[in-house]
Amino acid sequence: MTVLQKVYIKNYGCQMNVYDGQKMADLLKPHGYCITESPDDADVAILNTCHIREKAEHKVFSDLGRLNVLKKDRIAAEARDMLIAVGGCVGQAEGAEITRQAPYVDMVFGPQSYHRLPEMLAQLEHKVKGKRRRIVNTEFPVESKFDFLPVPDETQVSAFLSIQEGCDKFCHFCVVPYTRGSEYSRPALQIIKEAKHLASIGAKEITLLGQNVNGYHGEGIDGKEWSLGRLLYDLAEIDGLKRIRYTTSHPLDMHDDLYNAHRDIDKLMPFLHLPVQSGSNKILNAMNRKHTADEYLKIIERLRNARSEIAFSSDFIVGYPGESDQDHKETIALVERVGFIQAYSFKYSPRTGTPASALLTQVPENVKSDRLAELQNSLNTLQLAFNETMVGKIVEVLFDRQGKAPQQIIGKTPYMQSVTLDGDCSLFGNFLMVKINNGYNNSLAGELI
Ligand code: SAH
Ligand code: SF4
Ligand code: F3S
Secondary structure: OOOOEEEEEEEOOOHHHHHHHHHHHHHHHHHOEEEOOOHHHOOEEEEEEOOOOHHHHHHHHHHHHHHHHHHHHHHHHHOOOOEEEEEHHHHHHHOHHHHHHOOOOOEEEOOOOHHHHHHHHHHHHOOOOOOOOOEEEOOOOOOOHHHHOOOOOOOOOEEEEEOEEOOOOOOOOOOHHHHOOOOEEOOHHHHHHHHHHHHHOOOOEEEEEOOOHHHOEEEOOOOOEEEHHHHHHHHOOOOOOOEEEEEOOOHHHOOHHHHHHHHHOOOEOOEEEOOOEOOOHHHHHHOOOOOOHHHHHHHHHHHHHHOOOOEEEEEEEEOOOOOOHHHHHHHHHHHHHHOOOEEEEEEOOOOOOOHHHHOOOOOOHHHHHHHHHHHHHHHHHHHHHHHHHOOOOEEEEEEEEEOOOOOEEEEEOOOOOEEEEEOOHHHOOOEEEEEEEEEOOOEEEEEEO
16 A cells, blocks of 8 residues: 655645645645645645745745754654745745755745646655755746646635736736736636536635736637636526635726626625725826726726625735825825725835835835834724624625634625624535624624524
């Protein structure tokens, strides 16, 4: 009997990495690997990394240090090695530099070449006796990885499906165009097949993923180019799927048929993550976002006209080079205007190789911290106010997770609010009507009706 090799995969960063991490597991399973939740007993440890901000990158290097200690101890105690691999966006961006800084790393690869993982691992195992071999694979391959990914045999109730990758927008602060490469849209047929398969094995909700998911322009099943809006109509026909979401969107890629999809498709949830980054035209221009605050507000208005109950979340960067107090005030004003119900906000983090990092007008750290606190205060107030409006209402919740307490489960409303409830895992995968009794900062609590 062959002994299964244990693989530990840790995901950092965005949902696309979560999707990729699941696919890595799916790819390795038929080749004699099983997944382990801890690095302690792993034969292979893969860090599926994020490069977006400096903090994310530091985390990878400190985790690598810990893995190295584990690897050394293991070799000393059991003469058994652990292969350490760095995948994802730090792998792509730093390449061979990682093996210089962390020479114990056996393999580096990027987000577009992980479909070759089984082959790369096999190559490593055939190492010449006594001689260490290392693989660095950060070329963008000509083939699309999606053509090589296996069909999964299990899914979450709420599943991710990558439909678009990469970015050609080159915002002046951002590393993604360099780490994920240029824009690519999967053919519609491939996406629809994957969505049908996910529904057939138990997915009830699907989130379409892409760095600029609304910039999707793939080959349609009629041979014409399809937009995201067009694709959504076909996905909505799939029986088992009850909820559809998509993320992340760029304001420049809001096209007519996407507004129509929001108007026509009930399964499309009335909640949209639409990053704006700043409320100041001066800063938006400096960031190379290519739209104004006013244009953003018009998009919001048009979406509200298409679907009156729609609500929004966003991403913000404070302390972009050259941002003044006035610019920051304009961001707060835009936040209040839109009334976001949820948001992510970050201090600007200079990234080597991006145009903004070379600007001489960097904002001092303490100013960034003050602005972030002020912005988050506004955002939290709005989020709590929205959560409180749910009290007394009856909402449909899809339960899929165990809560902290033993008899507690967690689910999501159409607006992605977490709802906790007394119940057990037999309720997972069901859409249940819940009466909301309490609205907190980050969650709701209720009872089944
Ligand atoms: N494609 C998406 C964003 C992907 S990155 C879009 O265009 O909106 C996710 C978020 O990380 C961004 O929206 C931005 O708010 C933040 N981010 C990206 N680079 C950053 C940096 N250098 N410093 C701080 N935040 C950053
Ligand atoms: Fe980064 Fe801008 Fe592309 Fe979004 S649109 S991934 S922020 S470069
Ligand atoms: Fe991070 Fe790469 Fe996603 S840099 S945010 S993991 S695209």
